[in-house]
Amino acid sequence: MVACRGANIMPIGLTRIVGQLLLQGPEEEVFWIFVSLMDTYLRPYFSTNNSQLEVDATLFSRALENNDSQLAKRMLMDMSIPPEIICTDWYV
Amino acid sequence: LSLPNLRRHKSKQDETSSLGSGSQTAEVDTVQVKDTDFELVRPNLPFILTRNSEDAARDGSLEPPLSLIQPGSPALSTFSNRSANGASDSASRNSPRTEPPLSPLKFLQEAEQSIDAHRQRELRWVSLMSSVLPAQARKAKKVKKLLLEGVPASVRYLVWSHVTNGRERTVAGVYAQLCSRGRVPASDSIEADIQRSFKDHPPLQGHESPVLTVLQAYLNMVPDIQYNIGEYALSNGSMSRG
Numbered sequence: 001m002v003a004c005r006g007a008n009i010m011p012i013g014l015t016r017i018v019g020q021l022l023l024q025g026p027e028e029e030v031f032w033i034f035v036s037l038m039d040t041y042l043r044p045y046f047s048t049n050n051s052q053l054e055v056d057a058t059l060f061s062r063a064l065e066n067n068d069s070q071l072a073k074r075m076l077m078d079m080s081i082p083p084e085i086i087c088t089d090w091y092v
Numbered sequence: 093l094s095l096p097n098l099r100r101h102k103s104k105q106d107e108t109s110s111l112g113s114g115s116q117t118a119e120v121d122t123v124q125v126k127d128t129d130f131e132l133v134r135p136n137l138p139f140i141l142t143r144n145s146e147d148a149a150r151d152g153s154l155e156p157p158l159s160l161i162q163p164g165s166p167a168l169s170t171f172s173n174r175s176a177n178g179a180s181d182s183a184s185r186n187s188p189r190t191e192p193p194l195s196p197l198k199f200l201q202e203a204e205q206s207i208d209a210h211r212q213r214e215l216r217w218v219s220l221m222s223s224v225l226p227a228q229a230r231k232a233k234k235v236k237k238l239l240l241e242g243v244p245a246s247v248r249y250l251v252w253s254h255v256t257n258g259r260e261r262t263v264a265g266v267y268a269q270l271c272s273r274g275r276v277p278a279s280d281s282i283e284a285d286i287q288r289s290f291k292d293h294p295p296l297q298g299h300e301s302p303v304l305t306v307l308q309a310y311l312n313m314v315p316d317i318q319y320n321i322g323e324y325a326l327s328n329g330s331m332s333r334g
Contacts, residue, residue: 014319015285018303019296025249027302028267029258031309036256038310038317040230046317 014046057083210244217247226257270309278319282307 017037021030044052061083064072075081216238221229229235235255243251253259286303290296296303311317 014307015282015289015303018306019286019290019293021249021252022296022302022306023293024245024252027306029249029253029262030302031267031306032262033252033256033258034306034310035313036258036261038314040256043314043317046319048316048318 014042017042053084053087057087060087213238213241214244214247217243217251221247221250221254226254226260229255229257266313267309270312271305273312274308276308276311276315278311279304279308281319 018030018034021033024030025033038046061072061076064075064083076083220234220238224232224235239251239255282304283299283301286297286301290301290303307319311319
């Protein structure tokens with residue numbers, strides 16, 4: 001079931017980022033802005049090991065534990081939903 | 093485009109204070125992943141709230157349809173900011189079917205204040221971009237502070253270019269060359285994503301979509317990027333437990 005949900009998460013992050021930039025300025029400059037964004041922030045998310053996503057997922061579960069320990073316990077422990085499932089959609 | 097409030101932090105570089113001088117001492121938490129400490133910075137809630145309304149006003153693309161704007165909703169400031177932009181359509185958009193809930197006088201006063209604030213922000217950005225070098229802009233506290241206050245649409249693209257230092261990376265001719273290499277393995281997925289993502293923006297759609305062109309050019313330049321990270325993660329098994 002979790003796998004199903006995962007399959008529905010369609011990663012449209014890069015498309016969205018480029019689209020937003022293109023609404024602001026000319027194409028070629030957008031390309032170089034995008035290159036810079038990728039190099040500075042985004043490439044670790046799209047590399048073949050998912051380390052950056054893991055880091056963010058760990059931080060997310062920690063934040064959840066701090067702010068709503070009940071929900072964190074229910075979600076992460078009882079239902080053993082991996083935090084990556086939730087985070088992928090946000091970060092990527 | 094929202095960046096996570098979780099900020100990567102290497103324990104070696106002590107930059108605890110880099111979030112901004114004025115920030116109230118946010119509670120700081122660290123998480124250890126693979127020998128590296130990551131700092132968890134909590135957002136300042138009231139601040140975030142103001143910013144959201146600001147966002148709605150600034151960003152036409154995120155703006156809800158007029159019919160959805162309820163009296164008292166933060167999106168109302170849209171009207172004032174539009175006229176501040178000198179947008180020619182502000183009059184027609186402010187059509188009779190959405191009466192402002194405020195009395196005309198109060199509405200005008202608020203609009204005026206908002207126009208002033210908007211212009212001031214514009215000016216501050218313009219002067220900041222001439223005084224802070226692009227290479228330092230990303231780290232500069234002044235820039236961070238202004239970014240959080242919002243970037244007026246009129247200068248937003250210049251700010252993007254400045255803060256990312258995109259100009260310095262530009263190599264003349266390379267973009268055209270990369271475009272001429274045509275399609276990449278992920279092109280089909282990109283097209284599908286474009287169709288889903290930009291229903292409200294016809295110029296971004298279709299086979300000629302500039303989104304497709306830019307992404308293809310990038311993937312031609314950096315072929316080892318996984319465009320479909322979700323699919324990759326799935327096939328990798330890390331997402332499909334349970």
